[in-house]
Amino acid sequence: MVLVLLLSHLTSKILGSSTVIAGSYVLAFYRGCYYLMDLLKLLCFLISVSLGVAAKHADLEVYWKSKLPNTPMPKAVRDIIQNGKPPGVGGLSASPQAIPIRFGRRYFTYGHGVVRDGKNPTEAQLRNHQNVTVFFLKRDLHWGSIMNLQFVNLLDNTAAFLPRQVADSIPFSSKSVPEILNKFSVNPDSVQAEAIKELIADCEEPVIEVEDKYCATSLESMVDFTTSKLGKNVGAISTEAQKTDPKISKYVIVDVFKLNDDDKAIVACHKQDYVYAVFYCHTLRRTDAYRVNLVGADDGAKVKAVVVCHEDTSAWTPKHVAFQLLKVKPGSVPICHFLPEDHFVSWALKH
Structure with missing residues (x-):
């Protein structure tokens, strides 16, 4: 959020009379970025977990057999x-x-x-x-x-x-x-x-x-x-x-x-x-x-x-x-x- 405010302030300095409008647009833009980042983090988490599950199927069966060798x-x-x-x-x-x-x-x-x-x-x-x-x-x-x-x-x-x-x-x-x-x-x-x-x-x-x-x-x-x-x-x-x-x-x-x-x-x-x-x-x-x-x-x-x-x-x-x-x-x-x-x-x- 600090980064958003700094960018907003910098943009205001550059654009002068459009301070409020420019700052508002930048703030809205970066809020949208943060929202997308949250979605991407969730997506990455679910994908990594899904890949982990798929990769571990054989390991789960091996673990079962190692602990319960006589148990189908x-x-x-x-x-x-x-x-x-x-x-x-x-x-x-x-x-x-x-x-x-x-x-x-x-x-x-x-x-x-x-x-x-x-x-x-x-x-x-x-x-x-x-x-x-x-x-x-x-x-x-x-x-x-x-x-x-x-x-x-x-x-x-x-x-x-x-x-x-x-x-x-x-x-x-x-x-x-x-x-x-x-x-x-x-x-x-x-x-x-x-x-x-x-x-x-x-x-x-x-x-x-x-x-x-x-x-x-x-x-x-x-x-x-x-x-x-x-x-x-x-x-x-x-x-x-x-x-x-x-x-x-x-x-x-x-x-x-x-x-x-x-x-x-x-x-x-x-x-x-x-x-x-x-x-x-x-x-x-x-x-x-x-x-x-x-x-x-x-x-x-x-x-x-x-x-x-x-x-x-x-x-x-x-x-x-x-x-x-x-x-x-x-x-x-x-x-x-x-x-x-x-x-x-x-x-x-x-x-």
Whole structure:
């Protein structure tokens, strides 16, 4: 700005009687230059990050294999590495139709699109999902059970992973939200901005006794959290649907396979709504993970789904959506749910 004023003053001296007019034109010109410089800096940042992501795909796969040599990469992770969108608001979606589902302090959402409002589901959200099996009782997890399910492709328009060194250089805190919104050109009054604020606030909440949690801003940090809790000999799986369709359809359970030992914790990682790939990962105790094979009742479409069953829900709030949908009380029965395609679970394998 000092340079602008000096140039304005110099121009005024040269042009004499046109002092005010000349100074105004110069000031306007250089303000425009500053504006263009800001746009160019943003463009250069996004291009450099995009090139960095593309260049690091192989490195991400190598890192995974070095830390988890016996663990095939789940589709939820593989698809982001291969097809993730460049960082920015284009890879961030938000929809008030989705239903927020809480576990401990954090939640994932069910339905097309996501909303991170941190609130209990509204009557409209419950009404929109009353015909779909969001939660179900563990006693119904068996061969022949018929469930109304919706498998939506959530990975088509999702943001890519940043390399750890890039992610670590970008602020990720509530006090830095204005800087984050500005850096990625997110409208401060938009639903996307609210999603960013909510995610960061949740990530900053203290850890509760029954849960270890971590918001992983890179694949490397997500892998490190998982191995710190389970070791290197782990299994990892995500839901894979042969056909994705927002339409609710009937599916029949044809096989159920338990993944973890009864006394062993699992790590669940939930893809979050953000301008680049961020996963909310947490340990779950007294929780069982299952691979469940499903077949479409009408078209025979196959799904390899992940189901998580919570054995003890006594600490959940009585207002939890599961109790509202199933008409049961906290701690009375084990409660299960399917994981969306952009989430995955890990568990320790037997030696």
